[in-house]
Amino acid sequence: MTVAASLPEADIAAVRSLVAGLRSKNYSHGVIALAAAPVWSGPDEIDFNGQSVRVRVAPSVLAIRDALTERHRADWVVILTDRDAAELPAGVLEHLTAGRLSNLDPWPALRELFQAARQEFHLLSLSNDAARAALRDLDGVRAPAPGGVLTNDHLFATLADRNFGLRPAEYTPHHIALWSMDDAITARFEVWRQHTDPVLLEQFYSWIETRLGPLGPVFVAVWRSRGPGHLVPLGLVAALIGDGSAAAVAFPAARDTIVKVRTLLEVELGNRALTEQQLTAWGNAAALAVSGTNVPDEVLRRAEDAVRRLHAEPLVARSDVLPMALAPRIAQFAKALGAAVDSDDLATAENAWADVVAHRSAHVGTADAPRNVQVGAAALRLLRRRNLEWSEPAGLTHWLSYYRRDLSWVDDAVNDAFVGADDRALATVADRIVTAVRNQRSEADRRFARQLASGGGHRAGSGGPLYIEDVLDRIVKPLTVPAPGPTGGLGSVSAGGPKPSPVLLVIADGMSGSVANEVVADALRRHRPQWQECRFAGADQPHAALAALPTVTRFSRCSLLTGGLAEGGQDKERSGFAKWLQRNGLKGAGQVLFHKADLDLVSRNHALADVVRDAVDDTEHRPVVACVLNDIDDALDRSDPIGAIWSTASFKHLDPLLTAAAAVGRTVVLVSDHGHVVERREQPSVQRGQQISARYRSASDLDPEPREDEVLVIGERVLSGHQRAILAVDEQVRYTGLKAGYHGGGSLAEVVIPVSILVNGAIPQHLGLEVAPAPQPAWWETARTAPTPMAAPPVAAAPVPKRKKPPASTKPVTQADALFDVGTPAAGPAATAPMGRDRIAEVLGSELFKQQYAQFRPKFTKAVIGKLLQEMLDANGRLALSRAADVLDVKPARARAAIAVLAQVLNTDGVVVLSDNGTEVELESALLFEQYGVAP
Numbered sequence: 001m002t003v004a005a006s007l008p009e010a011d012i013a014a015v016r017s018l019v020a021g022l023r024s025k026n027y028s029h030g031v032i033a034l035a036a037a038p039v040w041s042g043p044d045e046i047d048f049n050g051q052s053v054r055v056r057v058a059p060s061v062l063a064i065r066d067a068l069t070e071r072h073r074a075d076w077v078v079i080l081t082d083r084d085a086a087e088l089p090a091g092v093l094e095h096l097t098a099g100r101l102s103n104l105d106p107w108p109a110l111r112e113l114f115q116a117a118r119q120e121f122h123l124l125s126l127s128n129d130a131a132r133a134a135l136r137d138l139d140g141v142r143a144p145a146p147g148g149v150l151t152n153d154h155l156f157a158t159l160a161d162r163n164f165g166l167r168p169a170e171y172t173p174h175h176i177a178l179w180s181m182d183d184a185i186t187a188r189f190e191v192w193r194q195h196t197d198p199v200l201l202e203q204f205y206s207w208i209e210t211r212l213g214p215l216g217p218v219f220v221a222v223w224r225s226r227g228p229g230h231l232v233p234l235g236l237v238a239a240l241i242g243d244g245s246a247a248a249v250a251f252p253a254a255r256d257t258i259v260k261v262r263t264l265l266e267v268e269l270g271n272r273a274l275t276e277q278q279l280t281a282w283g284n285a286a287a288l289a290v291s292g293t294n295v296p297d298e299v300l301r302r303a304e305d306a307v308r309r310l311h312a313e314p315l316v317a318r319s320d321v322l323p324m325a326l327a328p329r330i331a332q333f334a335k336a337l338g339a340a341v342d343s344d345d346l347a348t349a350e351n352a353w354a355d356v357v358a359h360r361s362a363h364v365g366t367a368d369a370p371r372n373v374q375v376g377a378a379a380l381r382l383l384r385r386r387n388l389e390w391s392e393p394a395g396l397t398h399w400l401s402y403y404r405r406d407l408s409w410v411d412d413a414v415n416d417a418f419v420g421a422d423d424r425a426l427a428t429v430a431d432r433i434v435t436a437v438r439n440q441r442s443e444a445d446r447r448f449a450r451q452l453a454s455g456g457g458h459r460a461g462s463g464g465p466l467y468i469e470d471v472l473d474r475i476v477k478p479l480t481v482p483a484p485g486p487t488g489g490l491g492s493v494s495a496g497g498p499k500p501s502p503v504l505l506v507i508a509d510g511m512s513g514s515v516a517n518e519v520v521a522d523a524l525r526r527h528r529p530q531w532q533e534c535r536f537a538g539a540d541q542p543h544a545a546l547a548a549l550p551t552v553t554r555f556s557r558c559s560l561l562t563g564g565l566a567e568g569g570q571d572k573e574r575s576g577f578a579k580w581l582q583r584n585g586l587k588g589a590g591q592v593l594f595h596k597a598d599l600d601l602v603s604r605n606h607a608l609a610d611v612v613r614d615a616v617d618d619t620e621h622r623p624v625v626a627c628v629l630n631d632i633d634d635a636l637d638r639s640d641p642i643g644a645i646w647s648t649a650s651f652k653h654l655d656p657l658l659t660a661a662a663a664v665g666r667t668v669v670l671v672s673d674h675g676h677v678v679e680r681r682e683q684p685s686v687q688r689g690q691q692i693s694a695r696y697r698s699a700s701d702l703d704p705e706p707r708e709d710e711v712l713v714i715g716e717r718v719l720s721g722h723q724r725a726i727l728a729v730d731e732q733v734r735y736t737g738l739k740a741g742y743h744g745g746g747s748l749a750e751v752v753i754p755v756s757i758l759v760n761g762a763i764p765q766h767l768g769l770e771v772a773p774a775p776q777p778a779w780w781e782t783a784r785t786a787p788t789p790m791a792a793p794p795v796a797a798a799p800v801p802k803r804k805k806p807p808a809s810t811k812p813v814t815q816a817d818a819l820f821d822v823g824t825p826a827a828g829p830a831a832t833a834p835m836g837r838d839r840i841a842e843v844l845g846s847e848l849f850k851q852q853y854a855q856f857r858p859k860f861t862k863a864v865i866g867k868l869l870q871e872m873l874d875a876n877g878r879l880a881l882s883r884a885a886d887v888l889d890v891k892p893a894r895a896r897a898a899i900a901v902l903a904q905v906l907n908t909d910g911v912v913v914l915s916d917n918g919t920e921v922e923l924e925s926a927l928l929f930e931q932y933g934v935a936p
Contacts (some may be wrong), residue, residue: 008036008132010036011041011136012139013135014104014135015046015053016046016048016053018032018078019051022097024112027097028075030071031068031077031079032096032097032098033081035101035102038057038080038082040055043055045074052076056078056080058080058083059081063081064092068095071095083101110131110134110150113138114150114154114155115144115148119151120150120151122152123152124203129199129200130197132197133200136196136197137159137163137196138155141162152207156204156207163188164192165179165185165188166185167179171208173281173285176208176228177286177289178289180228180230180289181229181290181296183296186229205223208220214275214278215278217272218269218272218274222269225269226268232286232299233299233305233306234286234306235282236321237312238274238279238282239283239286240315241262242279242280242283247318250355251328251332253314253315257314257315261312264309287915291903291916304322321360326361329359331426333349333356337426337429341432346384358917364919365377371422372422372426374419375426375427378413378414378415378430379417381409381413381780382414382437383433385410385437386437391406395455395465396451396460397463400544400545403448403544403752404752407441407444407748408512408749408752409776409780410441411512411749412514414438415514415644417430418680442730445731445747446730449729449747452549452711452751456713456715456746457713457714457718458717466545467546467548469562469564471753472560475757476505478536479767480500480501480624481501481766481768483501499623500623501623501764502665503625504657504668505624505626505671506626506627507628508629508631509629509672509673510630510633511675512754515632515646516672518646518647519647520533520775523758530760531662532771533775534771535769536769536770542755542772543754543756544752546752547673547750547751549713549727549746550696550719550720550745551675551695551746551751552674553673554568556673556674557674560673561576561577561593561626562576562579562580563576565716573595577626578593586623587620588622590615590621594611594628596628596629596630599627600652616666617663617664619666627657629654635740636739637740667757668758670754670758671753671756673753674750674753675748676750677743677749678741679734679738685734686709687735687738688734690735693736694739694742694743695728696735698720698726699724703726709729710729710733711727711746729746757772839934840866842934843928843932843934844862852906856901856904856905858901858904864889868888871887873925877922877923877924877925878920881919882895896916896918899914899916903915906928911927912927913931914928
């Protein structure tokens with residue numbers, strides 16, 4: 001007699017497999033006696049493909065005979081018995097379909113399940129218990145084995161996919177890390193772990209460990225000790241331990257601290273020793289997994305809990321991703337910035353700022369940037385600017401250009417700094433910098449005001465500045481030139497003559513140069529390469545106009561829209577604009593000028609009012625359409641604009657206007673009627689009386705002379721008080737009650753009108769336009785070397801250098817040498833690569849790259865990938881996401897997703913060579929060449 005305890009227990013999967021095996025041999029019904037423990041936890045009767053299967057337990061021969069009586073009541077009867085085959089009499093055996101006692105052999109059933117004729121030799125380590133467990137867990141699966149051979153890879157891939165969503169192609173450290181961050185999926189793994197046979201679980205661990213290379217033992221150790229949901233959190237702690245990374249150089253730690261944290265981590269993994277290679281690869285895999293935008297908060301919370309549990313707080317500043325790491329990086333930057341204020345040596349501060357920018361929570365230049373980051377960026381930019389000369393432009397034309405290309409960016413940085421820092425040390429040093437620069441900036445306003453007093457009230461002859469009353473004639477009208485026809489003449493000729501090129505004029509009431517910088521940059525960043533900023537060929541400076549004086553709406557906007565000096569409201573603007581169109585032979589059938597009330601008449605679920613959209617769409621009868629946006633002017637009354645990051649979305653109607661203009665090929669001219677200054681609520685804030693306007697007063701007999709912070713302007717372009725007015729110059733001066741901002745005065749921010757020409761798609765050659773260079777001054781972004789004084793800041797922006805990792809074969813360099821070698825230009829790629837070699841081509845031709853490319857099959861060709869890598873190599877490893885989108889020919893909104901696809905190809909074995917920080921793509925070129933076996 002067989003001992004019951006030594007026999008396996010049957011289950012539904014085993015029963016179905018036995019019945020299926022007999023049916024495959026053309027048996028339609030029968031009785032099966034199965035050598036198994038006489039216990040059954042399933043239903044008494046099972047439906048199997050339309051047939052009834054009745055299960056009975058029989059601990060004795062008599063019970064077997066009793067079970068046989070049910071063979072006429074069901075299609076199949078399965079008898080579970082622990083009786084030995086020798087105990088079964090012939091009268092029982094003759095009623096069994098197989099004619100004998102069947103064994104619970106899982107292997108034929110397992111092969112049948114996968115429609116396999118054969119199995120690999122070490123399938124499930126030939127463990128019957130594991131095979132039976134696999135049959136239970138894969139009951140009903142339909143996944144034929146490739147080539148008819150059942151392998152561990154196919155079996156476990158099917159099992160993992162079905163039970164806990166781990167896809168067959170995702171057995172790399174990177175993909176496992178991404179999978180582990182989904183709590184819903186890892187919860188499914190936990191359910192399977194609790195219910196499956198421990199033997200099968202061990203087989204799964206052994207299998208997945210072999211698939212993950214050097215990280216296999218580490219990942220499995222985490223899986224065993226804390227579950228897969230801790231793979232990334234603990235990996236982020238592992239990333240803090242190594243001494244060879246750039247972050248470790250920037251944030252050194254005591255050796256005993258590192259040893260303590262490492263020991264605690266190894267204890268947490270069941271006393272598993274970790275090699276340096278494993279720590280590095282694990283940290284890289286974890287960091288890459290959280291480099292995207294949709295990282296669950298729970299992952300980072302677990303990581304920070306692990307930092308505290310493992311006493312790794314002294315190392316946390318080394319992390320580019322943990323939220324708690326940003327504060328110590330800000331603190332180190334504030335210390336370095338304070339030293340730079342006194343020494344004028346910015347190298348250490350620039351390196352410390354590179355560490356801040358590298359953090360995933362920094363979001364530099366976006367509305368999501370934390371206050372400390374926003375203030376830190378502004379303070380460093382202003383410190384760079386402080387070290388440059390302040391020009392003395394000769395004439396108003398040069399003042400307009402100087403403001404647009406340089407001083408408006410100073411205003412932008414000052415406003416960003418005024419949001420205030422949470423870090424006290426940063427707030428203190430930022431105040432020192434801002435105060436010094438504001439003093440210089442205020443002096444520039446006073447020098448400009450003196451120039452304005454001598455020439456701003458009168459129109460100059462040829463060579464004078466662009467006046468706001470001439471914007472229609474000198475900017476808009478040239479953009480309406482008809483396109484040439486196929487024979488060289490004017491094309492699109494209708495009964496009324498050649499068809500003008502269409503233009504949309506957008507007047508953002510109150511938009512200063514600093515706001516225009518942000519709005520245009522946002523339009524290009526989010527919509528490039530569709531939209532490009534252009535300027536007329538031959539213009540070597542950004543376009544800017546001189547407002548009518550005083551700088552208020554009823555003077556400046558009326559002059560803009562009528563094409564001549566004028567005063568009035570909306571009715572005067574409409575009639576004057578219509579007359580200008582008529583004078584210039586431009587049709588104006590229907591309404592062509594839309595103010596706030598017109599734009600706000602938006603039908604439900606429509607982005608634009610019907611009358612506005614109809615006008616923009618009608619390029620034949622309304623070639624020039626103008627829209628007035630009051631969002632900025634309203635903000636000066638109702639909210640606090642300090643620190644606001646202006647984008648196209650900040651305006652209620654600008655985004656849909658741009659979309660509508662692009663759809664019909666209209667060139668967009670974005671201008672303002674005047675700028676503004678903001679109320680900073682600081683002392684001294686001077687209110688002088690109760691005048692008719694916030695920033696100008698009449699030059700009356702009672703107070704006819706300007707004070708040192710005011711300017712008297714006289715002449716035909718002064719449209720108030722008998723062509724005389726006193727304008728406030730210093731931004732603290734006002735003549736009415738407290739508001740968020742003011743206009744009407746004589747400061748550069750109020751007088752200079754930004755003019756931007758935006759073209760969607762290819763630039764029409766007949767309009768005489770060219771792409772405008774990047775508007776940011778050189779000091780706006782990180783310089784490669786210490787700034788040197790110059791008379792006028794250059795237009796092009798220098799690329800931001802990346803934080804360099806020390807070569808693996810050398811000792812880490814000290815912080816002083818980490819990024820900047822003051823006075824010595826950094827060697828470019830050509831200086832480090834032998835002549836005649838194309839190292840990128842060598843990467844693309846390597847066997848490893850071919851394997852990765854074939855495995856992930858990105859939609860980008862190898863030539864496109866090579867172009868991107870070469871541009872990044874030439875740019876010192878860092879490229880703006882917008883430029884990467886251009887190279888990859890994807891929409892800017894898809895840039896990060898495209899980089900994530902390429903990262904799958906290029907980042908192997910947990911080594912991160914390609915990543916993005918939210919605004920830029922980063923390439924670790926040394927690691928790239930090392931990983932793909934390309935010699936230096």
